[in-house]
Amino acid sequence: MKKLCIVFSQGPHGNAKGREALDLALLSASFEQEVSLVFTDEGILNLLKHQSPETVGAKDYIATFGALPLYDVETILVCEAAMEELELAEHDIKLEVQFSSSQAIAEHFNHVDEVLVF
Amino acid sequence: MIKFIIQVNSPAYGSASSYNAYRFTEAAVQNGHLIDKVFFYQDGVLNTNSLNSPASDEFDLQKAWLSLSEQYKFPLVNCVSAALRRGVLSVSEAKENNTGNWNMEPPFIMGGLGELVTGIESADRLVSF
Amino acid sequence: MILHHIQVSAAQSAALKLCLRYINSTDSILLSSNAVNCLLNKEWQSRLSGYNILVLEDDVIARGLQSRLSAFKMISYADFVALTLTHNKVISW
Numbered sequence: 001m002k003k004l005c006i007v008f009s010q011g012p013h014g015n016a017k018g019r020e021a022l023d024l025a026l027l028s029a030s031f032e033q034e035v036s037l038v039f040t041d042e043g044i045l046n047l048l049k050h051q052s053p054e055t056v057g058a059k060d061y062i063a064t065f066g067a068l069p070l071y072d073v074e075t076i077l078v079c080e081a082a083m084e085e086l087e088l089a090e091h092d093i094k095l096e097v098q099f100s101s102s103q104a105i106a107e108h109f110n111h112v113d114e115v116l117v118f
Numbered sequence: 119m120i121k122f123i124i125q126v127n128s129p130a131y132g133s134a135s136s137y138n139a140y141r142f143t144e145a146a147v148q149n150g151h152l153i154d155k156v157f158f159y160q161d162g163v164l165n166t167n168s169l170n171s172p173a174s175d176e177f178d179l180q181k182a183w184l185s186l187s188e189q190y191k192f193p194l195v196n197c198v199s200a201a202l203r204r205g206v207l208s209v210s211e212a213k214e215n216n217t218g219n220w221n222m223e224p225p226f227i228m229g230g231l232g233e234l235v236t237g238i239e240s241a242d243r244l245v246s247f
Numbered sequence: 248m249i250l251h252h253i254q255v256s257a258a259q260s261a262a263l264k265l266c267l268r269y270i271n272s273t274d275s276i277l278l279s280s281n282a283v284n285c286l287l288n289k290e291w292q293s294r295l296s297g298y299n300i301l302v303l304e305d306d307v308i309a310r311g312l313q314s315r316l317s318a319f320k321m322i323s324y325a326d327f328v329a330l331t332l333t334h335n336k337v338i339s340w
């Protein structure tokens with residue numbers, strides 16, 4: 001068992017990064033790894049409420065974020081600095097997450113075995 | 119001596135990352151280290167398209183991957199779902215999808231994301247490109 | 248100790264900006280491919296000063312930037328492999 005941290009750093013629907021990051025997160029969790037997620041920069045937009053990906057021919061993988069608790073993925077960190085840059089508020093985010101300082105996220109990166117950035 | 123798993127996320131042509139991944143892998147084995155596998159994910163699966171046709175005077179990255187893996191005996195594994203979406207199929211996916219054409223041949227193999235995860239678990243170090 | 252690996256130009260990607268947001272003073276930054284180009288820029292030079300900056304030599308030579316970037320530590324692929332072992336992990340941004 002390893003501690004894997006998956007970082008979402010790009011916004012959804014413009015490319016496949018978010019979707020392929022989530023696929024890896026769920027798969028890793030089902031393989032009994034200790035998976036944590038970090039959302040930063042435009043990656044936090046993956047967690048915004050009221051998205052309609054089908055409008056642009058994209059699959060609604062956003063709904064699948066709701067399955068994370070079923071896979072025991074409980075550590076979900078959202079970068080406060082990124083929230084501020086995009087002027088988002090905590091109630092804009094659809095999941096139970098921990099809003100975290102840059103320092104706390106840096107410490108988390110040190111704590112895990114591997115970090116995969118998407 | 120340690121064991122690396124190499125993750126390649128960029129295509130063979132159009133981005134420099136997969137060439138750098140190849141050079142890193144080559145340096146690792148030449149310095150006595152092991153490669154658990156090279157795993158192709160995202161656009162990295164395009165490294166395995168056998169229809170890639172670089173001009174004869176250009177570096178052939180796909181051929182380079184094949185000869186390095188043959189010499190140092192490590193597997194080259196594609197993420198099958200990432201490959202299918204990008205039009206890279208082996209003969210078995212071609213059959214499943216009722217198409218007479220395929221463009222991925224052994225020794226490249228199709229695997230699931232699980233192979234990346236178990237590879238990360240058993241390797242000492244993951245390096246992504 | 249983390250080796251932060253940046254491959255894409257700072258003009259096209261937030262990778263370098265994000266790496267600096269989370270870096271510790273004992274970490275290192277390896278610039279490869281078009282990421283080396285940011286070292287020509289005064290603003291990036293000053294943001295990166297104080298960190299252990301390494302540059303992949305072949306990528307600098309390929310771009311004809313040897314003399315312009317001579318102040319930075321150039322490394323080979325063999326050095327890159329060795330660095331992944333002297334650091335606890337590699338984050339490719």
